[in-house]
Amino acid sequence: MALETVAVLGGGAWGTALAQAAAMAGRKVTLVLRNPAQADALNATHVNEAALPGQVLLSNISASAEPVPADIFILAVPAQATRTLLTSLDAKLLTGKPVVLSAKGLETGTLARQSEILADMAPDAIGYVLSGPSFAADVAAGRPTAVTLAGDDASATSDLATALAGPSFRPYAADDRIGVEIAGSLKNVYALACGAVEGANLGASARSALIARGYAEMARMVHALGGSAHTLTGLAGLGDLTLTCTSVQSRNYQFGMALGAGRRTADILAGGAKLAEGVATAPVAAALAKSLDVDAPLVDAVDAFVAGRADIATIVAGLMSRPLKREH
Numbered sequence: 408m409a410l411e412t413v414a415v416l417g418g419g420a421w422g423t424a425l426a427q428a429a430a431m432a433g434r435k436v437t438l439v440l441r442n443p444a445q446a447d448a449l450n451a452t453h454v455n456e457a458a459l460p461g462q463v464l465l466s467n468i469s470a471s472a473e474p475v476p477a478d479i480f481i482l483a484v485p486a487q488a489t490r491t492l493l494t495s496l497d498a499k500l501l502t503g504k505p506v507v508l509s510a511k512g513l514e515t516g517t518l519a520r521q522s523e524i525l526a527d528m529a530p531d532a533i534g535y536v537l538s539g540p541s542f543a544a545d546v547a548a549g550r551p552t553a554v555t556l557a558g559d560d561a562s563a564t565s566d567l568a569t570a571l572a573g574p575s576f577r578p579y580a581a582d583d584r585i586g587v588e589i590a591g592s593l594k595n596v597y598a599l600a601c602g603a604v605e606g607a608n609l610g611a612s613a614r615s616a617l618i619a620r621g622y623a624e625m626a627r628m629v630h631a632l633g634g635s636a637h638t639l640t641g642l643a644g645l646g647d648l649t650l651t652c653t654s655v656q657s658r659n660y661q662f663g664m665a666l667g668a669g670r671r672t673a674d675i676l677a678g679g680a681k682l683a684e685g686v687a688t689a690p691v692a693a694a695l696a697k698s699l700d701v702d703a704p705l706v707d708a709v710d711a712f713v714a715g716r717a718d719i720a721t722i723v724a725g726l727m728s729r730p731l732k733r734e735h
């Protein structure tokens with residue numbers, strides 16, 4: 408199958424960074440933005456000022472306000488917008504094509520993973536998921552980055568990884584889409600918690616405890632959904648969990664810091680906060696855990712905290728007074 412041309416749908420920070428990665432890999436890339444003026448400006452300046460200010464994009468990237476045919480599609484809109492985006496597309500465009508899902512979140516209402524949304528909306532597309540420790544600014548600037556790319560067919564996934572790999576962007580092929588998607592979605596929820604720990608000055612020890620117990624919770628969820636907990640040892644699991652849960656560069660971590668410092672979710676959102684996927688995913692993850700009968704005290708705690716149903720002192724007291732148990 409030809410893997411020469413790439414259409415990236417979604418021209419925010421991550422879509423722009425993935426367009427740059429694919430261009431560095433030698434592909435001919437079209438970045439599809441919904442704002443025609445932004446597409447024109449990108450074509451004129453080779454900078455997507457709204458998404459990655461000052462970052463010069465390679466010349467084999469062009470922008471379009473209309474979806475174009477391509478050998479590879481990459482979807483890079485927020486998790487809650489993926490279904491809307493797919494609704495607006497002619498599904499025939501994606502028939503038989505690899506479609507790389509790069510959003511990290513679970514859908515409100517349906518509890519769906521991104522690949523479930525794709526299967527629903529474009530059943531003839533071939534779904535892959537890409538996730539791992541990778542800030543858009545790092546990827547776009549050519550700083551070394553490694554991610555997981557998971558798909559059902561091992562040989563086709565390796566070919567796709569090769570088509571997207573460049574000197575500074577290294578996708579590792581994998582086969583567990585469930586594990587990768589749950590890891591990418593839940594790490595944002597735990598990053599809110601870890602940011603809150605920092606915002607409330609609860610200490611680095613508490614943050615590491617959250618990371619480790621979050622990892623255990625993630626493993627229970629992946630197992631219950633039929634994925635492999637082993638996936639979590641990789642880039643999409645351990646890699647992204649540690650990055651997002653320890654870095655103030657993470658938007659989820661920043662949102663958590665604001666909550667931990669005493670601000671309310673509605674006020675932070677009203678203040679024009681950057682996208683923090685964990686805010687929408689926390690209640691969905693809590694509902695999913697409940698439906699699977701999975702014990703998920705941290706997801707439940709973040710859900711309650713973000714929704715303003717409990718303050719941080721009450722949440723910490725609740726978590727610390729749970730019955731003692733064996734670690735594994």
Ligand SMILES: NC(=O)C1=CN([C@@H]2O[C@H](COP(=O)(O)OP(=O)(O)OC[C@H]3O[C@@H](n4cnc5c(N)ncnc54)[C@H](O)[C@@H]3O)[C@@H](O)[C@H]2O)C=CC1
Nearest residue numbers: 418419420421422484485486488491492510511542543682
């Ligand atoms: N920024 C980063 O470092 C990384 C982001 N991601 C994930 O990528 C996804 C997107 O994040 P960002 O690009 O960073 O967010 P962003 O806020 O920078 O950009 C989102 C873009 O999606 C566009 N959009 C929203 N709804 C749309 C629709 N219905 N149709 C077309 N375009 C639409 C917006 O106009 C905006 O350009 C999120 O799930 C995020 O977790 C993953 C890895 C790294």
Ligand SMILES: O=C(CO)COP(=O)(O)O
Nearest residue numbers: 539540541542657658659
């Ligand atoms: O997913 C990311 C890094 O891997 C980006 O995290 P934030 O969305 O929290 O900035």
